[in-house]
Amino acid sequence: MRQTPIGNPIRRVDAVAKAAGTLKYVADYHFDDMLYAKMVRSAVPRGKILSIDLPDLPTGYYFISHKDIPEGGKNQLQMIKSDYKCFAENEVRFIGETIGLLVGPDRGELEELLSKVDISYETQPYSVTIEEGLECKGGPFVGDDNLFCDFTIDKGDVDKVFKNADRIFEDEIRTGWQEHVHLETNGAVALCEGDKFVIYVSAQCPFYVRKSIAGLINRPYEDVIVRQTATGGAFGGKEHFPDVLAGPLLVATYTIGKPVQLIFDRFEDSAYSVKRHPSRTRFKTAVDDKGNIIAMDIDVVYNAGGYESCSYVVLQRGVFHATGVYNIPNSRVRGRAVATNTFPSDAFRGFGAPQTLFAVETHLNHIADSLHIDPLELKRRHFLKKGDVTVTNGHINENVVLPEMLQQVLDQSGYPEKVRTYEKGSYKGIGISFYNHGGAFTGNGEQMIIKAKVRLKKNRNGTVDLLIGSTEMGQGLQTALIKIVADALQIDPKYVRYPNPDTSKVADSGPTVASRSTMIVGKIAERAALSLKERWNESDELTVEEEYEHPEGFPWDQATFQGDAYIGYGWGACVVEVEVDPLTFEVNTTGIWSSHDVGVAIDELVVHGQVNGGIIQSLGYAAMEKLDFSQKTGFKQVGLSDYIIPTSMDFPSQRCTLVENPYEYGPSGAKGMGELVFNGASAAYVDAVSRAVNRPIYSIPIPPETITELIS
Amino acid sequence: MVESCYIPKDLKEALRIRKETQARPLAGGTDLMVVHRRGTGVVPSFPWPVMIVSRLPQLQGIFTDGNEIVIRSLVTCSEIEKNDDVPYQVRKAASLLGAHSLRNLATIGGNICNASPKGDLPVPLIMMDAKVVLLSATGKRILPLDEFITGPKKTALHSDEILTEIRIPVPTVPYSHIWYRKIGTRKANAISKLSMSAAITFSQERIVTDFRSANGASGPKVARSREVEQILIGTHAREIANKIPEILSAYDAILSPHAMPEYRRSSTRRMLHYFLTKAASEDCERIII
Numbered sequence A: 001m002r003q004t005p006i007g008n009p010i011r012r013v014d015a016v017a018k019a020a021g022t023l024k025y026v027a028d029y030h031f032d033d034m035l036y037a038k039m040v041r042s043a044v045p046r047g048k049i050l051s052i053d054l055p056d057l058p059t060g061y062y063f064i065s066h067k068d069i070p071e072g073g074k075n076q077l078q079m080i081k082s083d084y085k086c087f088a089e090n091e092v093r094f095i096g097e098t099i100g101l102l103v104g105p106d107r108g109e110l111e112e113l114l115s116k117v118d119i120s121y122e123t124q125p126y127s128v129t130i131e132e133g134l135e136c137k138g139g140p141f142v143g144d145d146n147l148f149c150d151f152t153i154d155k156g157d158v159d160k161v162f163k164n165a166d167r168i169f170e171d172e173i174r175t176g177w178q179e180h181v182h183l184e185t186n187g188a189v190a191l192c193e194g195d196k197f198v199i200y201v202s203a204q205c206p207f208y209v210r211k212s213i214a215g216l217i218n219r220p221y222e223d224v225i226v227r228q229t230a231t232g233g234a235f236g237g238k239e240h241f242p243d244v245l246a247g248p249l250l251v252a253t254y255t256i257g258k259p260v261q262l263i264f265d266r267f268e269d270s271a272y273s274v275k276r277h278p279s280r281t282r283f284k285t286a287v288d289d290k291g292n293i294i295a296m297d298i299d300v301v302y303n304a305g306g307y308e309s310c311s312y313v314v315l316q317r318g319v320f321h322a323t324g325v326y327n328i329p330n331s332r333v334r335g336r337a338v339a340t341n342t343f344p345s346d347a348f349r350g351f352g353a354p355q356t357l358f359a360v361e362t363h364l365n366h367i368a369d370s371l372h373i374d375p376l377e378l379k380r381r382h383f384l385k386k387g388d389v390t391v392t393n394g395h396i397n398e399n400v401v402l403p404e405m406l407q408q409v410l411d412q413s414g415y416p417e418k419v420r421t422y423e424k425g426s427y428k429g430i431g432i433s434f435y436n437h438g439g440a441f442t443g444n445g446e447q448m449i450i451k452a453k454v455r456l457k458k459n460r461n462g463t464v465d466l467l468i469g470s471t472e473m474g475q476g477l478q479t480a481l482i483k484i485v486a487d488a489l490q491i492d493p494k495y496v497r498y499p500n501p502d503t504s505k506v507a508d509s510g511p512t513v514a515s516r517s518t519m520i521v522g523k524i525a526e527r528a529a530l531s532l533k534e535r536w537n538e539s540d541e542l543t544v545e546e547e548y549e550h551p552e553g554f555p556w557d558q559a560t561f562q563g564d565a566y567i568g569y570g571w572g573a574c575v576v577e578v579e580v581d582p583l584t585f586e587v588n589t590t591g592i593w594s595s596h597d598v599g600v601a602i603d604e605l606v607v608h609g610q611v612n613g614g615i616i617q618s619l620g621y622a623a624m625e626k627l628d629f630s631q632k633t634g635f636k637q638v639g640l641s642d643y644i645i646p647t648s649m650d651f652p653s654q655r656c657t658l659v660e661n662p663y664e665y666g667p668s669g670a671k672g673m674g675e676l677v678f679n680g681a682s683a684a685y686v687d688a689v690s691r692a693v694n695r696p697i698y699s700i701p702i703p704p705e706t707i708t709e710l711i712s
Numbered sequence B: 001m002v003e004s005c006y007i008p009k010d011l012k013e014a015l016r017i018r019k020e021t022q023a024r025p026l027a028g029g030t031d032l033m034v035v036h037r038r039g040t041g042v043v044p045s046f047p048w049p050v051m052i053v054s055r056l057p058q059l060q061g062i063f064t065d066g067n068e069i070v071i072r073s074l075v076t077c078s079e080i081e082k083n084d085d086v087p088y089q090v091r092k093a094a095s096l097l098g099a100h101s102l103r104n105l106a107t108i109g110g111n112i113c114n115a116s117p118k119g120d121l122p123v124p125l126i127m128m129d130a131k132v133v134l135l136s137a138t139g140k141r142i143l144p145l146d147e148f149i150t151g152p153k154k155t156a157l158h159s160d161e162i163l164t165e166i167r168i169p170v171p172t173v174p175y176s177h178i179w180y181r182k183i184g185t186r187k188a189n190a191i192s193k194l195s196m197s198a199a200i201t202f203s204q205e206r207i208v209t210d211f212r213s214a215n216g217a218s219g220p221k222v223a224r225s226r227e228v229e230q231i232l233i234g235t236h237a238r239e240i241a242n243k244i245p246e247i248l249s250a251y252d253a254i255l256s257p258h259a260m261p262e263y264r265r266s267s268t269r270r271m272l273h274y275f276l277t278k279a280a281s282e283d284c285e286r287i288i289i
């Protein structure tokens, strides 16, 4: 049996190579005869391409566009939806849309040539904001209403309850764009290997890339081999977006026959990449005479940008999390994803949940204010418990340990005492938030769509290879999964190897997204390891493969969105304390306390790393990460000196604790947690600032300029 | 595109190259290399010849000369930050510039010659009436820093000159109270949204004998007005409160309307109000924060 609890930290398997700088990232790959590519992009938010004037291309230089897609190939990237074009043809929908690639041996020369490409457009009026998208400014460009999707879920009888409500509160909460700022920018190399094509790429989901681009050259998936290179951060920004690089590169290498590399510089990666969906959430909330919430009518709109990609799924998660961690007896949530002429919004840690969770937390704070009670009083009264009915009329199937988590953050932060002593408007404030995150794919997606597989191979020398498509991107997955496998096999983790995936060699364990990898893939890996252990002496070399098994008794109807949207949730509570400078309205965060239920931590240090990073990222989202549209570069705050993310100086060190709550269907009781930790700190921060300056806050981010406006 | 790059071995050679080729000095390179960068994997390219002066021994060092503190042009921000002889506000400004790695490279000469309206060091320097020494193969000029910087990214540097020294006069009577504040976009590695440096001197009778204040990131160049400062000279400490409204609106008028969204304007007012009110009160620290 296991000697020490699995949660005890070990040195991360990727630590030494990363610290020593010996790890090879995609920009470090060089192949004989390799050419470089530069993207030719749309310079206008909406218009028709009238002409493309190229400078004279020296020999060995190429311009690759939709015209190079071979017969039978389709000019589309197959993401969740297939509307994203590999190359714009006649129309462009946003600034930065790919029109072509300039390819050649010298990157300096390519820069020169790029500056001489002259594209003329017939421009059209365009939409940027949610309102402009909904109004179809300049005429709709998606269907007749600019909506990629529009659906509503109902629980109980909202209309009836509203008629009898004591008080009704209306509110509108907004969140902005957010850029991923993964340390390593996007990059890929494409080349031919025999009669196959190979893509080296910094990506979360190698199998997604393969599926997305093989159709461009009309080949079966297997003819495109994707090899994930060491990935220096992703946060969702490398879920579908690598397809936007890999697709054109595949067409280029198909046409030219040589390896081609495309690496974005920081400016490109920041201006011309997908972002978190901006949101507008409207609430109408009915409260009875005892101050209990009896119904909520919620209208959620996400700005999806120029193409749908995965927005429908992002929106679903947003809608399913719209009432937060609260049991609201009657609710109606409508969700819409609207098309605008901005760079497509896409996956970003939290995948739609952070926007509505921020909204509902902030809305409840506003209600508590009107009721003259502390937000905590209002919130804890409505905490979800095991057996409660969810917004999709499913159930909470697990023990909810929010009360224990709350106790931890209260004890550590001194919240009750501080609420009493910090007067509103005293420039000191403390705030609190609660949040959850449904683990893995929504509903029965794991069973119906993903069907994950895990392969383990025992080698002659007794080592074991974990052969799966799941990826390490800095989050610690290699360490976690190696520990799970080693633990089940009862061998030292150093005998388990987990190479970066190559789609021709590993089992498709599904995308590395949705906080599913430890919880779902880890569980399958655990089963595979147990079965390998049983068969260990059968032969010197042995391969076992296991598939996902869906637990019984969790009904879900994907057509009506009814039933158990998620089988297990991670839960969180966060307290943030601030001091606002009365001269400059700069905010100094003086304390951060959090407690999370992640089931059981597979490695406490990895979990703490995720908590620390997730919370800082969430605070950056609320405090400083301002991103506006620009007619020139698509986004105004581009690059690291203008797009402001927190440094290690900006927030104090955190106190984070866990409440252990083993999850029946996870490996060693683990649940998903990578996104959970992003979902809530922003609301606690805004609560704290709002109390410190005694003003309600309706949108994020809130840099000092915004706080000044609130006060004056 | 010009491909020539020189590495002079001493100041004399540097001045000769400067005269003959107009090569631009590259000191820390933290502005030049960033502005002229090209994409991934391509070295920066400059539209004029460049000479790397970073190592010239004659342009290093901080020393006192009579009643002036002299900082040579290649002194880095981290050297300034650590040097006790340098006036507080200049040290403070240097210590808040960028982050560690940047401060180890970024020079005072580069910060001045770059003449960014958001540059941090010129603000306290201009407040203290610092002068710059400009050397060429044929002569030497000394200019007030406030005149040397003529506008955004513009200086009075001649094409054969190199900035060699920054000379900061030390007031005969030390300032009674001083103030420096940088509002960056975040706590480190942040460009200034606003910075302000101010000082006030009282006589024994608590009469204001000197008052000065300069604003950075508030217009095309550092904003300072001696006329506005005059309003306070000769005022008794207890009268300061009465004069604050006049000072604030006069000060407001010297700030550029274009570069000054409301936030910067109102923060300036609050900071100045705070500084003067604090300074006027009897018992308060020399450095007001």
Ligand SMILES: Cc1cc2nc3c(=O)[nH]c(=O)nc-3n(C[C@H](O)[C@H](O)[C@H](O)COP(=O)(O)OP(=O)(O)OC[C@H]3O[C@@H](n4cnc5c(N)ncnc54)[C@H](O)[C@@H]3O)c2cc1C
Pocket (backbone or CB within 6 Å): B024, B025, B026, B027, B028, B029, B030, B031, B032, B033, B034, B073, B074, B096, B097, B098, B099, B102, B105, B106, B107, B108, B109, B110, B111, B112, B113, B114, B118, B119, B120, B121, B157, B161, B162, B163, B164, B189, B190, B191, B192
């Ligand atoms: C990440 C980052 C953060 C930054 N943060 C700040 C900040 O917080 N505050 C701030 O003010 N600036 C900041 N900067 C800008 C820059 O670092 C400073 O302006 C720095 O002081 C420039 O010095 P340098 O020696 O690197 O200049 P260089 O890049 O070498 O030169 C800048 C200009 O000055 C000229 N020059 C340099 N030395 C001389 C000389 N002796 N005689 C004549 N001309 C000369 C050069 O020809 C060039 O035109 C930042 C830059 C970066 C990259």
